[in-house]
Amino acid sequence: MPISRRSLLYAAGLGLAGFGARRPAYAHPTLLLAPPPAALDPHTLTPFVDPLPVPAIARAEGLRPDPVNPAQRLPYYRIALQTCMLRVHRDLAPTRMWGFAGAVPGPTFETRRGEGLLVEWVNALPEKHLLPVDHSIHGAEAELPEVRAVVHLHGAKAAPESDGYPEAWYPPGTSALCHYPNAQDAAMLWYHDHTLGINRLNVYAGLLGTFFIRDDDEDALSLPKGKHEIPLIVFDRMFGRDGQLYYPVSADPQSPWMPEFFGDAVLINGKLLPYLDVEPRKYRLRMLNAANARFFHFSISADVPFHQIGSDQGLLSAPVTLKYLSLAPGERADVIVDFSGLHGKRITLKNDIQDILQFRVGAHSGRDESVLPASLRPLVRTPESAAIRTRDLTLDEVDNLVGESATMMLNGTHWCMPITENPVLDTVEIWNLINLTDDAHPIHLHLVRFQILDRRRFAVDEYMTKKTVRHTGHAIAPEPGEAGWKDTVRADPGMITRIIVRFEGFAGRYVWHCHILEHEDNEMMRPFQVLPAPANA
Secondary structure (H helix, E strand, O other): OOOOOOOOOOOOOOHHHHOOOOOOOOOOOHHHHOOOOOOHHHHOOOOOOOOOOOOOOOOOOOEEEEOOOOOOEEEEEEEEEEEEEEOOOOOOOEEEEEEOOOOOOOOOEEEOOOOOOEOOOOOOOOOOOOOOOOOOOOOOOOOOOOOOOOOOEOOOOOOOOOOOOOOOEEEEOEEEEEEEEOOOOOOEEEEEOOOOOOOOOOOOOHEEEEEEOOOHHOOOOOOHHHEEEEEEEEEEEEEOOOOOOOOOOOOOOOOOOOOOOOOEEEOOOEEEOOOOOOOOOOOEEEEEEOOOOOEEEEEHHHHHOOEEEEEEOOOEEEEEEOEEEEOOOOOOOEEEEOOOOOOOOEEEEOOOOOEEEEEEEEEOOOOOOOOOOOOOOOOOOOOOHHHEEEEEEEEEEOOOOOOOEEEEOOOEEEOOOOOOOOOEEEEEEEEEEEEOOOEEEEEEEOOOOOEEEEEEOOOOHHHHHHHOOOOOOOOEEEHHOOOEEEOOOEEOOOOOOEEEEEEOOOEEEEEEEEHHHHHHHHHHEEEEEEEEOOOOE
């Protein structure tokens, strides 16, 4: 995957492998930042001395009335956003972070399709931010409380008041009650902060966790489960030698925001270079790219393949066997890995050539009754003829007149400008994502799931001058692992990525944005309004 021409190189010895680039990274000279004075080089740490932690399961505190149907009572969870100390490696001092329920990642929610629940997200954070706040960014002005939060359940079909609208933040000492109906297929969702202007900082501090919806169709497949189903929540960070988080600020005083963040330490479930004891049998790995900006390119040593069975919004129609698995920020992959025949071996999960997790294959503890089905779930493609509207939407980069940073925008429009995308409830639209930048952007739409139609090269310069599309290549079908239901799509540079979307569930105001969090915080996010269906429809 190409990375931005503004990607930053840090003097930590990570090189291209750590960045996950497929072509040489470019570092602008004014943005070639040194690490903190006492920077940690993660390569100096002994690898694979800490077991991989598995997040705890969230526990309900009781029942409360359903806000839609008060006669029904729903499980009620109370989850605090709070400071916590996390030991990311045996040889480092505990790291001060922000987590849900005192953990990074936060507790995992387990629920079933159609079984709603209530979560009260309680802001118990301090009033001073853990990281430097750039007040030049819209939504992070100095007159606002320095610490604010609002939680978004990424991939959920939820009413707008429970979706985590970026301006619906709440300061320390307050909370928000959200209702998640879970009226959707089995899938791995994830929750994270979504506060306008400081989203990248709050997530970087540790405010993220996973949310699983199960259903009968998934249960019938006899997939690996229980201790043989493991979430792998992957994100990168930078640390000082004292073990504390470091988030760099641009060296350019005219442009203090960071265009993208790439760290030299890759954490899995909050651990740096952990190991996982496995049996010589099939495992189901639920993989999430929770990084601010990094695209991960995974493989397993000893030529062990991934059998991908699902993507963002649930199961594929059939397994896809892959040697390499790429995930953009915000994307998920549901994979089965078979360790059969590897008893006594130690193999590694890699990001490019960098080992990030060791699997230690031991002895069987019982018979493996799980299966890798030949077919998974029927997938009905949404026909293009169902769309009542096609929208051309540009992904833009506008260079500033001073400094070296740029403003990233959607459709040449700032966050605070009037809404221009207003689909009608229960209608289908095609969105053409026209990428005019040098970056690959993971574009996420709230509320909905969609299907990728194709990607196609076009003459960027001609579009910039004449606003006309001239294709320069043939249409490329989605990759097999992204041919199912998605909520985040990789829009490649110099290409038009087409998605087809049914706007269903709720009317109201939602957002769509780039899931590179630095871009999202600097204008690459827009609201859209789902209009109620006409009464006579």
